[in-house]
Amino acid sequence: MLATIHDRLRNPDAGVRRIAVIDLPYSDEEDDVAPLLVEALADADASVRLEAAKALEGFEEPEVLDALVPLLKDPDAAVRDAVAYTLAELKEAASATPILPYLLDADAGVRAAALHAVRALRVDAAFEPALQSLTHPDAGVRRAAVGVLGYLKKPQALGALTEIAAHDADPEVRRIAVGALSYAGDNADVSVLPALGRALADPVWQVREEAATTYARTNSQLGVPNLVRAMDDEYWQVRVKAARSLGKLKARDGVLALIEALLHPVSNLRKEAVIALGEIGDSRAIAPLERAMHDPDPDVRKLSKLALTSMQMPKQGA
Secondary structure (H helix, E strand, O other), rough: OOHHHHHOOOOOOHHHHHHHHHHHHOOOOOOOOOOHHHHHHHOOOHHHHHHHHHHHHOOOOOOHHHHHHHHHOOOHHHHHHHHHHHHHHHHHHHHHOOOEEEEEEEEHHHHHHHHHHHHHHHHHHHHHHHHHHOOEEEEEEEEHHHHHHHHHHOOOHHHHHHHHHHHHOOOOOOOOOOOHHHHHHHHHHHOOOOOOOHOOOOOHHHHHHHHHHHHHHOOOHHHHHHHHOOOOOOOHHHHHHHHHHHHOOOOOHHHHHHHHOOOOOOOOHHHHHOOOHHHOOHHHHHHHHHHOOOOOOOHHHHHHHHHHHHHHOOOOOO
């Protein structure tokens, strides 16, 4: 006789219990799997707890949260990460309530996991703990804190985020902070653009790439000179993002740099330059785009034709 799912969940072999937990959501033997998964969260074996935490994604019943949240302090880091991931998929802001006490936990791993868990819930109660966590010695905590502040989009966090973007010792923290500055909106000219300018000179190219991307989201023309200079960056990945931002900002001052990029050996950059020139619509780009219609890359040729077509269409209201 085949063992039932209940038998397997109580098998003395942890490997059998683990597979049973994985199978449980797909089993025809149980209509209500949540109680059994909650029970598995208390298993003595970390691999069983981990699979139970993963399987509970999407459950927001109070009893599930009451069982999951304490596992943010699980001794096994992989279990903590799984719990944080599952909690991060919560949709109801009220679900953050049991997580809030963990946001300033003394253990860096717990604190980072809790911050990650509440990030997408956008609860105001997470703001102050996240702000305090920007100075935590652990880079993982600072990364998670920047993520929370980026989701909350509060103007009063911009000063702290610009400071982190410029001076944090961890390049990934700087990169995330630069990306978080994209919500600045009307405050960008005052506090954010200087920070983005510094980020475009960061020694780590991924930070410069993020800065080039973020410029377009500020909708400010004041960053255009920096983006034009970024078109000479030693990394083509940074140039690609700079080209994209110049196009989105419809920056006519970037036309000559974009025309020059049409000759770059990396086709991805040539494609972005073509798209940007089409978005800007400056007549100086017509002849270079006509030449680009003979580019060795078929995508560049196709995009050049589309760009020229869009530039020659009559403007609405004309």
